[in-house]
Amino acid sequence: MGRMPTRVSARIGAISESATLAVDAKAKALKAAGRPVIGFGAGEPDFPTPGYIVEAAQRACAEPRFHKYTPAAGLPELRAAIAAKTARDSGYHVEPAQVLVTNGGKQAVYQTFATLLDPGDEVLVPAPYWTTYPEAIALAGGVPVVVPTDESTGYLASVEQLEAACTARTKLLVFVSPSNPTGAVYPPAQVKAIGEWAAAKGIWVVTDEIYEHLVYGDAKFSSIPVQAPEIADRCVVLNGVAKTYAMTGWRVGWMIGPKDVIKAAANYQSHATSNVANVSQMAALAAVSGDLSAVAEMRAAFDRRRKTIVRMLNEIPGVECPEPLGAFYAYPSVKGVLGKEIRGKRPQTSSELAALILEEAEVAVVPGEAFGTDGYFRLSYAMSDADLEEGVSRIGKLLSEAR
Numbered sequence: 095m096g097r098m099p100t101r102v103s104a105r106i107g108a109i110s111e112s113a114t115l116a117v118d119a120k121a122k123a124l125k126a127a128g129r130p131v132i133g134f135g136a137g138e139p140d141f142p143t144p145g146y147i148v149e150a151a152q153r154a155c156a157e158p159r160f161h162k163y164t165p166a167a168g169l170p171e172l173r174a175a176i177a178a179k180t181a182r183d184s185g186y187h188v189e190p191a192q193v194l195v196t197n198g199g200k201q202a203v204y205q206t207f208a209t210l211l212d213p214g215d216e217v218l219v220p221a222p223y224w225t226t227y228p229e230a231i232a233l234a235g236g237v238p239v240v241v242p243t244d245e246s247t248g249y250l251a252s253v254e255q256l257e258a259a260c261t262a263r264t265k266l267l268v269f270v271s272p273s274n275p276t277g278a279v280y281p282p283a284q285v286k287a288i289g290e291w292a293a294a295k296g297i298w299v300v301t302d303e304i305y306e307h308l309v310y311g312d313a314k315f316s317s318i319p320v321q322a323p324e325i326a327d328r329c330v331v332l333n334g335v336a337k338t339y340a341m342t343g344w345r346v347g348w349m350i351g352p353k354d355v356i357k358a359a360a361n362y363q364s365h366a367t368s369n370v371a372n373v374s375q376m377a378a379l380a381a382v383s384g385d386l387s388a389v390a391e392m393r394a395a396f397d398r399r400r401k402t403i404v405r406m407l408n409e410i411p412g413v414e415c416p417e418p419l420g421a422f423y424a425y426p427s428v429k430g431v432l433g434k435e436i437r438g439k440r441p442q443t444s445s446e447l448a449a450l451i452l453e454e455a456e457v458a459v460v461p462g463e464a465f466g467t468d469g470y471f472r473l474s475y476a477m478s479d480a481d482l483e484e485g486v487s488r489i490g491k492l493l494s495e496a497r
């Protein structure tokens with residue numbers, strides 16, 4: 095007897111909806127239905143794209159050459175500008191041929207795994223991880239191997255933990271600093287140690303630098319192939335304009351890597367999507383060739399909100415929030431509240447607690463299960479100061495009823 099064909103392939107059928115987008119959509123739907131929901135789910139700046147970037151796009155709209163197909167790997171002037179921007183911002187020197195322009199950072203993530211992984215290859219993924227990595231790895235035939243971290247180390251993975259998770263099948267490590275969802279930033283010495291370790295083991299590193307400009311206080315962003323140049327030949331850097339320039343909707347990201355890998359990924363992209371929309375590429379060109387004053391302004395606002403949210407969360411009994419040093423997320427543990435009774439219910443998991451908070455306090459947070467760790471919430475603080483304070487007070491009021 096042959097196997098019954100399924101309507102949807104096993105590969106695609108195994109993917110779950112992005113939990114962060116789902117929470118955001120649910121909060122927006124409740125809001126549209128007239129309920130005063132405050133959403134901490136969104137992973138995007140609450141600012142509009144700076145005017146000079148929008149104007150560059152408007153000019154590009156009127157240029158007939160941008161109404162046509164352009165090279166699949168990206169406009170040559172944008173690839174060159176990304177190489178120059180990378181040297182300026184992280185000190186990593188690459189040629190334009192090492193840059194591939196993608197439809198947002200997300201396509202860069204998926205395409206990188208598709209380009210590097212063979213079936214059964216293992217990928218070290220420190221948790222809490224961004225919800226897309228394991229799905230993209232599995233789609234590419236790889237096997238995510240989760241390396242758990244917690245608030246006791248500020249969510250940083252050590253070389254010893256990575257070494258312990260390594261097997262003969264380990265092909266690569268996913269390294270993200272500043273981190274989504276925790277906001278953790280690895281100190282330069284630890285970035286160097288991890289890069290040197292990976293190089294010595296012969297493991298590839300895929301490093302996601304999309305939050306490079308969002309670091310606070312004394313924290314310093316550092317790029318792994320700069321700290322450990324010996325990894326450069328087995329390193330792919332992922333980045334994009336979304337978070338730095340408030341351009342999430344424009345869909346421009348990129349991969350930077352060794353030329354053979356970039357060429358292979360570009361071949362793949364030439365069949366999958368072809369060039370990124372030219373108008374968006376021209377907007378991205380204005381963004382990466384301009385200065386960083388817009389992101390400096392956003393950073394100052396995020397930093398103020400970061401301090402408020404961490405203080406307010408830590409005032410709630412049973413909630414513990416280490417100080418996030420980067421990105422725009424707080425990742426508190428709510429383990430001290432689980433199992434207690436709140437309004438006749440006894441939530442046992444962070445998912446159940448998040449559902450109760452949405453129902454009773456009309457506040458949306460993303461439960462830690464979405465990032466591989468039960469017992470936590472992710473709250474984005476890329477929102478107005480007033481909503482932030484109101485939202486966290488509502489959570490505090492509800493959780494103070496826990497018995």
Ligand SMILES: Cc1ncc(COP(=O)(O)O)c(C=O)c1O
Nearest residue numbers: 137198199200274304334336347
């Ligand atoms: C860590 C990380 N990498 C990549 C991305 C992809 O961003 P985009 O596809 O909007 O460029 C995101 C967005 O949430 C992210 O948080």
